[in-house]
Amino acid sequence: MARNKRSVRSIRKKRSARQNSSARQNFLIPNLKKNPKTMSQIAVNIKNLKLKNPVLTASGTFGYGLEYADLVNLADIGGIIVKGTTLKPREGNDYPRMAETTGGMLNCVGLQNKGVDYFCKNIYPQIKDIDTNMIVNVSGSTLEDYAECAARINELEKIPAIELNISCPNVKQGGMAFGVTTKGAASVVDAVRKVYDKTLIVKLSPNVTDICEIARAVEDMGADSVSLINTLMGMAIDIEKRKPKLSISTGGLSGPAIKPVAVRMVWQVAKAVKIPVIGLGGIMTAEDAIEFFLAGASAIQVGTANFIDPAISVKIADGINQWLDSHGYKSINEIIGAV
Numbered sequence: 005m006a007r008n009k010r011s012v013r014s015i016r017k018k019r020s021a022r023q024n025s026s027a028r029q030n031f032l033i034p035n036l037k038k039n040p041k042t043m044s045q046i047a048v049n050i051k052n053l054k055l056k057n058p059v060l061t062a063s064g065t066f067g068y069g070l071e072y073a074d075l076v077n078l079a080d081i082g083g084i085i086v087k088g089t090t091l092k093p094r095e096g097n098d099y100p101r102m103a104e105t106t107g108g109m110l111n112c113v114g115l116q117n118k119g120v121d122y123f124c125k126n127i128y129p130q131i132k133d134i135d136t137n138m139i140v141n142v143s144g145s146t147l148e149d150y151a152e153c154a155a156r157i158n159e160l161e162k163i164p165a166i167e168l169n170i171s172c173p174n175v176k177q178g179g180m181a182f183g184v185t186t187k188g189a190a191s192v193v194d195a196v197r198k199v200y201d202k203t204l205i206v207k208l209s210p211n212v213t214d215i216c217e218i219a220r221a222v223e224d225m226g227a228d229s230v231s232l233i234n235t236l237m238g239m240a241i242d243i244e245k246r247k248p249k250l251s252i253s254t255g256g257l258s259g260p261a262i263k264p265v266a267v268r269m270v271w272q273v274a275k276a277v278k279i280p281v282i283g284l285g286g287i288m289t290a291e292d293a294i295e296f297f298l299a300g301a302s303a304i305q306v307g308t309a310n311f312i313d314p315a316i317s318v319k320i321a322d323g324i325n326q327w328l329d330s331h332g333y334k335s336i337n338e339i340i341g342a343v
């Protein structure tokens with residue numbers, strides 16, 4: 005633990021000059037000052053997972069956390085959901101994999117990662133002592149893949165939870181295919197629940213007719229929480245080349261453009277299930293996050309906004325606290341599901 009803390013500290017020290025540069029002061033949200041005397045209570049529990057604050061970073065948008073240790077105090081984040089991990093290594097899709105769109109971006113990265121063995125051997129030792137919840141996002145092409153990958157992660161003492169990705173729109177096999185039918189979604193959760201005994205979060209796809217049905221199906225199979233939404237399937241075309249902007253033509257849309265869809269789905273799902281809901285989709289500010297809590301989310305994730313400001317999740321957590329304080333709330337629980 006000491007060694008990892010030291011290395012994180014030394015990286016941070018070395019680059020502190022950059023942190024203080026004027027460029028960093030110009031990010032979207034100003035640094036908010038903490039006033040411990042009046043701060044509200046913002047710790048929440050997702051089953052056995054205790055979050056010191058309700059802000060997590062979304063999978064695929066914050067690497068393994070380590071990459072940002074020089075830019076933000078990782079211990080100030082409620083939890084870090086690391087890159088999608090699969091049983092076997094995956095190359096991901098060809099480039100181009102990203103395209104900017106109005107109010108958001110499209111990606112078709114396709115779950116590029118070095119596989120669970122590599123994760124356990126090389127990444128886990130580096131992240132296990134980061135003083136926050138390190139959560140692994142698990143994906144697969146078959147039920148067996150999901151279950152085996154989850155079983156391997158179950159053995160890692162310092163990983164308190166997994167997020168099951170049954171909603172990736174950018175892979176040919178598995179991924180979203182499981183998440184768009186109640187039967188498919190239930191079968192993955194059933195297979196994983198049998199081998200995974202810690203907190204199991206299931207990440208839902210918005211690319212469905214009735215997200216509440218899917219949420220209920222995974223709840224019935226033993227999911228401890230649902231997170232939503234993953235990206236919305238989209239497409240952008242280069243009109244001069246007459247070609248799609250992404251290598252596989254379509255991709256997942258994220259960022260502020262999807263927020264109203266995400267808020268609507270969180271609101272619907274929070275009323276349909278008893279397990280806690282984790283909301284995400286387009287959150288850029290503390291006020292965005294408050295919308296999700298009012299809609300029924302017990303915690304939130306920040307994704308695309310990390311590409312603009314890697315310290316945004318901490319600023320949002322501070323901002324939530326200040327908002328609660330200035331509106332006279334003592335605890336975040338007073339606003340969860342209030343709409």
Ligand SMILES: Cc1cc2nc3c(=O)[nH]c(=O)nc-3n(C[C@H](O)[C@H](O)[C@H](O)COP(=O)(O)O)c2cc1C
Binds near residue numbers: 141234258260
């Ligand atoms: C570049 C990129 C990579 C992503 N990779 C993953 C992934 O590996 N697993 C996953 O469940 N979601 C992945 N997502 C989806 C995000 O975690 C999140 O659900 C989505 O971007 C919506 O949130 P946002 O609008 O705040 O970004 C990825 C998103 C982006 C933009």
